[in-house]
Amino acid sequence: MTWTWFHRLGSPPYVYALAARLTPWFAWPAALLIAGGLAGGLVLAPPDYQQGDGFRIVYVHAPSAWMSLMVYMTMAIAAAVALIWRIKVGHAVAAACAPIGASFTFVALVTGALYGAPMWGTYWEWDPRLTSELILLFLYLGYMGLRAGLEDTQRADRASALLAVAGSVNVPIIHYSVTWWNSLHQAPTVMQFGKPKMALAMLVPLLMMLAGFTLYFVAVLLVRLRGEVLSRERAASWIPEVLKT
Amino acid sequence: MSARVTSAARALAPEPAVGQGGAAAASLGADAAAALRAARLALLRDLTLAFRQRSQLIQPLAFFAMVTLLFPLAISPELSRLRAIAPGVLWVAALLASLLALEFLFRDDAHDGTLEQYALSGQSLTWLMFAKTAAHWLLTGLPLALMAPLAGLSLGVPVAALPGIVVSVAVGSVTLSLIGSIGAALTLGIKRSGTLLSLLTLPLSLPVLIFGARATELAINGAPLAAPLELLAALAVLGITLAPLAAAAAVRISLE
Amino acid sequence: MSGEKLQVENLHLWRGDRHVLKGVCFALDAGGCLEVTGPNGSGKTSLLRTLCGLMYPEEGRVLWAGQDVRSDLRSFHASLAYLGHEAPLKADLSARENLHFWIGVRRRVSNAELDEVLARVGARSWCERLVRTLSAGQKRRVALAGLALLAVPLWLLDEPTTNLDSEGRRLVGGLIAEQRARGGTVVAAVHHDLPVEVGSAQRLELAA
Numbered sequence: 001m002t003w004t005w006f007h008r009l010g011s012p013p014y015v016y017a018l019a020a021r022l023t024p025w026f027a028w029p030a031a032l033l034i035a036g037g038l039a040g041g042l043v044l045a046p047p048d049y050q051q052g053d054g055f056r057i058v059y060v061h062a063p064s065a066w067m068s069l070m071v072y073m074t075m076a077i078a079a080a081v082a083l084i085w086r087i088k089v090g091h092a093v094a095a096a097c098a099p100i101g102a103s104f105t106f107v108a109l110v111t112g113a114l115y116g117a118p119m120w121g122t123y124w125e126w127d128p129r130l131t132s133e134l135i136l137l138f139l140y141l142g143y144m145g146l147r148a149g150l151e152d153t154q155r156a157d158r159a160s161a162l163l164a165v166a167g168s169v170n171v172p173i174i175h176y177s178v179t180w181w182n183s184l185h186q187a188p189t190v191m192q193f194g195k196p197k198m199a200l201a202m203l204v205p206l207l208m209m210l211a212g213f214t215l216y217f218v219a220v221l222l223v224r225l226r227g228e229v230l231s232r233e234r235a236a237s238w239i240p241e242v243l244k245t
Numbered sequence: 246m247s248a249r250v251t252s253a254a255r256a257l258a259p260e261p262a263v264g265q266g267g268a269a270a271a272s273l274g275a276d277a278a279a280a281l282r283a284a285r286l287a288l289l290r291d292l293t294l295a296f297r298q299r300s301q302l303i304q305p306l307a308f309f310a311m312v313t314l315l316f317p318l319a320i321s322p323e324l325s326r327l328r329a330i331a332p333g334v335l336w337v338a339a340l341l342a343s344l345l346a347l348e349f350l351f352r353d354d355a356h357d358g359t360l361e362q363y364a365l366s367g368q369s370l371t372w373l374m375f376a377k378t379a380a381h382w383l384l385t386g387l388p389l390a391l392m393a394p395l396a397g398l399s400l401g402v403p404v405a406a407l408p409g410i411v412v413s414v415a416v417g418s419v420t421l422s423l424i425g426s427i428g429a430a431l432t433l434g435i436k437r438s439g440t441l442l443s444l445l446t447l448p449l450s451l452p453v454l455i456f457g458a459r460a461t462e463l464a465i466n467g468a469p470l471a472a473p474l475e476l477l478a479a480l481a482v483l484g485i486t487l488a489p490l491a492a493a494a495a496v497r498i499s500l501e
Numbered sequence: 502m503s504g505e506k507l508q509v510e511n512l513h514l515w516r517g518d519r520h521v522l523k524g525v526c527f528a529l530d531a532g533g534c535l536e537v538t539g540p541n542g543s544g545k546t547s548l549l550r551t552l553c554g555l556m557y558p559e560e561g562r563v564l565w566a567g568q569d570v571r572s573d574l575r576s577f578h579a580s581l582a583y584l585g586h587e588a589p590l591k592a593d594l595s596a597r598e599n600l601h602f603w604i605g606v607r608r609r610v611s612n613a614e615l616d617e618v619l620a621r622v623g624a625r626s627w628c629e630r631l632v633r634t635l636s637a638g639q640k641r642r643v644a645l646a647g648l649a650l651l652a653v654p655l656w657l658l659d660e661p662t663t664n665l666d667s668e669g670r671r672l673v674g675g676l677i678a679e680q681r682a683r684g685g686t687v688v689a690a691v692h693h694d695l696p697v698e699v700g701s702a703q704r705l706e707l708a709a
Contacts, residue, residue: 135451139448141444142448145441145444145445146441146445149432149435149441150435155498155499158501159431159499162431162491162494162498163445166427166449166491167448169487170449170452173452173480174448174449176452177451177452177456178455181459184459
């Protein structure tokens with residue numbers, strides 16, 4: 001089995017060039033899908049029979065929430081790969097993911113609050129999903145805080161990688177315990193949109209937004225990754241050549 | 246590829262190479278005995294040191310008492326109102342007091358080079374981390390659990406609820422010490438790492454808070470608290486299995 | 502104590518942007534001693550820590566008895582003793598208790614052995630006092646006592662003669678000479694020369 005492609009991914013110049021080539025392939029489809037999804041969701045799809053037009057914010061809220069979790073998993077996997085096999089590019093990927101994930105989490109929280117406000121009467125209810133999102137935001141902030149607090153890049157990389165892996169083990173536990181806590185106190189949950197119950201006109205824009213957000217994440221990750229690689233390899237010999245082009 | 250994976254895993258947490266046959270089994274037994282002995286000595290050392298600096302032992306307990314005192318002053322002296330929030334107050338106070346003591350778990354050892362000697366001792370660093378965390382729990386978590394009844398009584402908790410509170414805080418604080426050891430190892434040597442340590446440890450400790458507070462609430466209402474208590478125990482077992490390993494890896498990362 | 506050989510091949514180490522170790526190579530037979538010299542910041546401590554396995558080199562490897570130390574780091578650690586700048590002692594324990602715990606974690610050590618080695622380093626009269634009451638030179642002597650007690654084939658010493666008077670330096674020289682006579686290997690990072698008792702030694706000079 002040839003693992004050469006895997007090994008080449010460990011080479012910073014290769015990754016830098018590859019990321020540059022791949023970015024447009026993700027950026028343009030992302031733009032199209034998001035535009036299409038927004039058009040479908042905000043304009044074309046019918047209003048929800050219960051929640052009216054306020055439901056439309058789900059087209060941003062649900063993909064954001066999903067992405068916040070997916071980005072964390074990506075971050076944890078990249079960190080684990082870098083930690084175990086000592087492939088430094090993995091650390092760059094994890095570092096690049098974190099702010100994107102935190103932003104998605106923040107968007108999910110804000111849109112979640114706006115979504116719930118008409119129904120609850122307040123901007124915040126301790127809904128289990130929103131509470132889990134809030135805790136996830138703290139996990140991201142902790143990760144970024146640890147990186148910022150350690151001056152030595154190598155140690156910052158490896159310590160935050162371990163934190164990401166430990167956090168990912170905890171995420172299901174936290175989610176379960178928060179759901180359990182919430183069920184005890186019977187707080188109202190508003191986030192009902194089970195997929196089988198959804199009309200196709202609503203489902204398609206939602207899936208388009210989800211796919212668009214995923215591609216958007218990859219595109220932004222590739223751009224940030226190039227920045228990370230540049231900053232980490234600033235003393236290396238291949239940098240001046242590449243920067244001239 | 247499998248050779249790379251095993252060598253990679255060993256690079257992360259070196260364990261003795263396992264050969265084939267009875268000789269390996271015998272040496273594994275000898276390794277385990279040596280690891281246990283090393284862990285026992287590490288535990289004894291930490292306990293001896295703690296008792297020579299007795300003033301430091303009181304601090305988390307005093308903090309716990311202080312935080313519990315804040316709530317009646319801030320809210321109301323009515324015991325019925327306090328009883329309603331007692332589970333939350335007790336557990337938040339215990340969590341914060343536990344966090345306070347975590348900073349000192351590795352700080353001195355990292356400073357005088359004894360942590361390095363542990364990493365270079367040829368003994369299982371995982372077992373040594375377990376021993377240190379066990380010492381931390383014996384010196385912080387267990388005293389907190391024994392003090393919780395006093396705090397509880399001051400908040401209007403009925404006497405019948407006290408045993409349940411002691412047990413739940415004792416079990417919950419095991420997990421708190423274990424999770425905290427990972428955070429403490431990761432933030433070794435960072436100046437003024439207290440808030441960062443809290444930011445790292447608190448989200449991971451939330452399940453303990455949720456189940457522990459629920460157990461306390463049930464105890465106060467006289468209901469059986471087996472369910473949350475078992476969940477707390479499960480978390481503790483999971484922590485005992487995984488946390489020392491992670492803490493050992495974190496210590497090695499910090500020593501690099 | 503069998504005669505193992507320490508070999509270092511093409512060691513490269515980066516700390517952040519700094520290229521600290523630039524292709525360090527050497528080989529030490531059993532009974533050999535290597536003096537590592539160089540100005541401050543040239544990487545003496547980093548070299549010792551890389552030899553220990555605490556730091557991970559980007560390139561190159563360390564071989565002990567013909568085997569890459571990374572293949573079984575734990576048994577490599579069991580065959581080495583590392584003494585850093587500071588003596589690894591707890592201020593609130595006595596010298597004797599410190600040794601009991603420090604060495605005890607690694608191997609069983611009897612009271613008789615403790616007595617003997619403490620007498621050797623001249624600590625008899627003050628070995629029961631808490632370490633916080635001892636001078637830097639006395640602490641260094643306790644560290645040397647630990648070194649002698651460990652009875653391992655490889656010694657990695659970072660400035661072993663710091664804080665010691667001439668008698669202390671003779672003690673270090675004697676200990677290293679005995680270690681060499683037993684077939685053990687010593688790598689020492691130093692600012693000045695090692696004491697004359699050590700005998701002839703290889704030299705490795707690190708540039709800043």
